[in-house]
Amino acid sequence: MQFTVLAIAAFTAFTSAAAIDKRAPSDVCPSIDTPQCCQLDVDGVVDATCASPGDVSTLDEFNAACAETGTTAMCCTIPLAGLGLLCAAP
Numbered sequence: 276m277q278f279t280v281l282a283i284a285a286f287t288a289f290t291s292a293a294a295i296d297k298r299a300p301s302d303v304c305p306s307i308d309t310p311q312c313c314q315l316d317v318d319g320v321v322d323a324t325c326a327s328p329g330d331v332s333t334l335d336e337f338n339a340a341c342a343e344t345g346t347t348a349m350c351c352t353i354p355l356a357g358l359g360l361l362c363a364a365p
Contacts, residue, residue: 303337304350304365311359312341313349322349322359334365 304310310331314324328340328348341348351359 303331303334308350308352308363309354309359310337310365311349311351311354311362312344312346313351313359313362314346316347316349316362319363320361322351322362323357325349325351325354325357325359327354337365 310328311322311325312328313322316322324346326344326346328337331337331340334348338348348365349359349362350365351362353360
């Protein structure tokens with residue numbers, strides 16, 4: 276029983292770490308942040324009308340992808356549906 280619980284916990288930690296690495300390349304945003312293209316920024320606390328820029332691997336690609344939609348490139352710690360919380364410019 277304990278082995279099963281430990282195995283599930285280890286698997287969850289491993290898959291969560293892999294998702295973070297894939298979601299936020301280190302050359303675009305810090306490791307715990309997610310690249311987002313946002314339209315409205317309220318003092319870096321809440322950003323509205325946010326969407327993923329797609330698969331970007333450089334800062335130039337990130338800025339260009341957001342500029343195509345008239346939005347600003349932001350790195351958000353907590354991305355929610357259409358919102359970003361605790362965001363900062365890359």
